[in-house]
Amino acid sequence: MRLVSVVVPIHDVEAELPRCVDSILAQTYADLQVILVDDGSPDGSGGLCDAYAAADPRVEVIHQDNAGLSGARNAGLDRVRGFYVTFVDGDDWLDHSFVETLVGLAEQQDTQIAVCRFARITSDPAGGTHSGPPEVRCLTGDQALTEHFGDLHTLWTITPAKLYRTSLWEGMQFPDGRIHEDEFTTFRVLHRASRVTVTSAVLYNYLQRPGSLTGGPATVISRRHSADAAAAQLDYVRGCRPDLVGPAAGRLVRKQLALHRALVAAADPNAEGVLHELRATADLLKRHPSHAAVAVAAQAYARFPAPVATAMKAYAAAQPRARARAIRSRKTRQRRLRVLVSSGWLGGAGGAERALHSVLAALADDDVDVVVRRRLDGPLAVVPDRVRVHDYADWRWWAAGYDIGAKGWLIQRVLNPVRSRLLGRRYDVLLRSLSGPALESAARSRVSLIVPSGERLTPDVAGRYSFVAMQAPDNIHLAAGARTVLLPPPLLPLPTARRPRQALPSAYLLTVFNPYGAVKGLDDLLTVVDAAPLPIVWCHSQRTLDFDLPGSLVGHANLLHVDDPEPGELRHLYENCAAYVSFSRSEGFGWSIADALRYAPAVVARNIGVLTYEESRECPVKIVDGFDEVDWAWIGAQARPDSPRELSWLSPGAFRRRLADLTGAAP
Known part of the structure; x- marks a missing residue:
């Protein structure tokens, strides 16, 4: 087992610290180096740290004068000996499988960072946090950086809830004296990684206490540091990812707007200087058409801050009602899915046949086509009325997956494109079991999925589909490094129990x-x-x-x-x-x-x-x-x-x- 170092910065969290450290020491993965950094705590946290070190040889304690969260993490990084490192804040706690799950993903996918979801906890819950069946995705460092500037910004920004190869942190430090230290640092580490794995499993509990930095109201200094971090991110992508300058500048504009409003409310004379910064960012943003509206709004605010601020408040107040209307509208217009299913057999009694039967039953109210190599007898051969079953020998699908030699070239380059147009329909989902024919080049679909069915896919096959649909979490080794999604088949109830013809023991x-x-x-x-x-x-x-x-x-x-x-x-x-x-x-x-x-x-x-x-x-x-x-x-x-x-x-x-x-x- 590879050693995993856990860095825990601690300051004034005596009440929460036992839950945090106990959750680390109770991990199902035992090969740990636990570094507790007592950052000048005025309460009894330091004594608790010493007690844990005396009771468990895996625990090491650093006592230092208060240097802030950055200083505490940096002190812990200097003592790290593990192949992997993770960070846990002193008032947060882990699911018992956090380390084992992320190490498993990192090893299976040969990735340098493994990431899980986290739960925001605003009070002390009675029990742990659980998630539904997790999905697993593999990305490059470039793709992770792109998502960092998208809707998943918070997931990628926070330093905890991740397992890193320690080598990624060589020469890297958190900025001393800064509040938003994650925003200055994590994106750089992400971009250093060649591969990153993300699971949707919720394995980290993130406590937001009313008196903490993250749980309390934002202060002027907090907003200043946040804007400075956004400016640092913009400078970084201008040098290495020009395609992200627009999103980065848009984020900086929002931070500068919030900072200016906070300075005005505090009657701070530095407010005018922030308007100059805002104008410069808006000028840069104008060069990116997809963010032109934000640039215009920023320029208007810089010129007429008071009336534009009033209009922005009115717009923000109307958003909850608009979102509620949108949700109600979506619920009233649920539509049928158009699904193309590719399977080896219809009928029979094996697992593959039963999987197909259960999928068709789950989609009984949708628009479904099924292409099969063979039809077999038996109760599983009966399909819902709305389902259309086609033989692979039908002209629309014949030899659609054949790609060998000149014949394969003609089918893939000529016949399949023609057929996909003649069919005149686009499916929402193409769902192929590995035993089914390959139809992806003969049919158009928004999402294409392949189910490995217990057999390892080759990278060439897996790469033709949007996702490898894993029937269970341990199928990850079958995915050949492709993007994955968990899709367990629907389990239909067995019919009414009937005693077998054979005599049975009374207990068996x-x-x-x-x-x-x-x-x-x-x-x-x-x-x-x-x-x-x-x-x-x-x-x-x-x-x-x-x-x-x-x-x-x-x-x-x-x-x-x-x-x-x-x-x-x-x-x-x-x-x-x-x-x-x-x-x-x-x-x-x-x-x-x-x-x-x-x-x-x-x-x-x-x-x-x-x-x-x-x-x-x-x-x-x-x-x-x-x-x-x-x-x-x-x-x-x-x-x-x-x-x-x-x-x-x-x-x-x-x-x-x-x-x-x-x-x-x-x-």
Whole structure:
């Protein structure tokens, strides 16, 4: 494990400090260097720091005269020994998985900065902060700098809620004596990084106390420093990113306007000097057409500050009502999504077929086309009336993904562009499972997604799509470094339970899998079957018996084979087992595990697929590294649920909302 250094600047936070430090020491990632910088605290914070250092060898303490937040962070940086470094303010606190999650993202994606979302806390909440299924994005340092000057400014500006390679901070210091030290510094570190990973998971809690720098009202000096930081950002991008001069100058204008109003309110004679600064910034902004309106407003304010300020106040007062009207309008005009789905099969009974069936059911009220390589029999072959199913052999889609040789060149460069025009429709979403045909060059769509389905994508394939749609967080290694989004398939309820034809033991363990090699856990089943305290009911297809199974499993006294159970029979087996046991080593999603989360008393499995969602731990789940030793007593203590668990995060409605959010068509 790589050492992670945690720098904690501390000043007058005696009441909040234990929660902060306890959250760091309780991290699931243990290889830490915790540097507590007592910045001349007048309260008992320094004594608390010494107590933590005496109790835990990972903790180091620096006592110094008050030098401000910049001075405290700089002192901590001088002592950093870790490969990674992160910063936590003394009154904030971390989710227990903060370090492990960000280190995992940094290592998996080979990125130099890993970033998470943070929650603004204005009071002391009773519990922790949780997020929905996270999305993961990979960016270059240039892209991160671009977002820094966009709507995600605050996410990129604050120094905490990020894990940095320590080497990025070489020669870098926070500015002494400045209040908005993050705004002077973080953007430079971001731009040094070659790759940055961002997760939407909320792992950092950012307390804004009424008496703190961030929680209290802005002062004149605070606004002065903020404007100076914006000016420093403008100077920086003028030298290396001329395309960002417009957004940077626009931000500086807003800071200068706020500073001037504060100076006027305080009757400060420096107000006139700020108007001169504002005129110079507006002159620069005029050269950027996309910001011309801001430039004109700034020039008008510089010439007639009082009446323009009055007009700006009136405009600001009207904005909440305007936003409320816009929200109501969006809610009343929700439209159907136009979706093109590419799949290997329609029908059948496997995970891929079930995924397609559940997606189509979730989009039953939308405008959906499906292109399939083969049609199979079975209940999953039935689709909603609004769904149109096409064969890949149809002229509109024939060989759309073929790209080999002269024939491939003609299809990709001539036939597909012609077909995309003749179709005359543009889809909101193209959703392709890896087994489905490649249609992206033959159809136009606002967003294109590919689902790896448990197989690693090549960079060439992943790069053709807007996002790699991961079915579970641990699928990140399948994405080949492409942009990713979490999109768990919708979990439809199984039909009414019906007892299987075979006689069942009064108590049993349940497992459901076809043994396509060791990855599905056949070796582990061999290990467990003799030691299990209860008989094991193994559901699989009839073809399983045609595989080269060990003879000991074919007729084992502690193993009952149930071939090709119908969905209602499966539900009965889940609801009446003592626990569901998954022996699988890897899953793209894990449909049988997801069903067990809904219906079974308990689940025993490795941390794979659907179980890597934090929400899954609200169910009785025992995560194991292997099956040499299993806590059978824990299994026996779990009670059957009175009714199926809700699992709202896997609902059809949640799936559709995620698709709508991706296309900007969310209600």
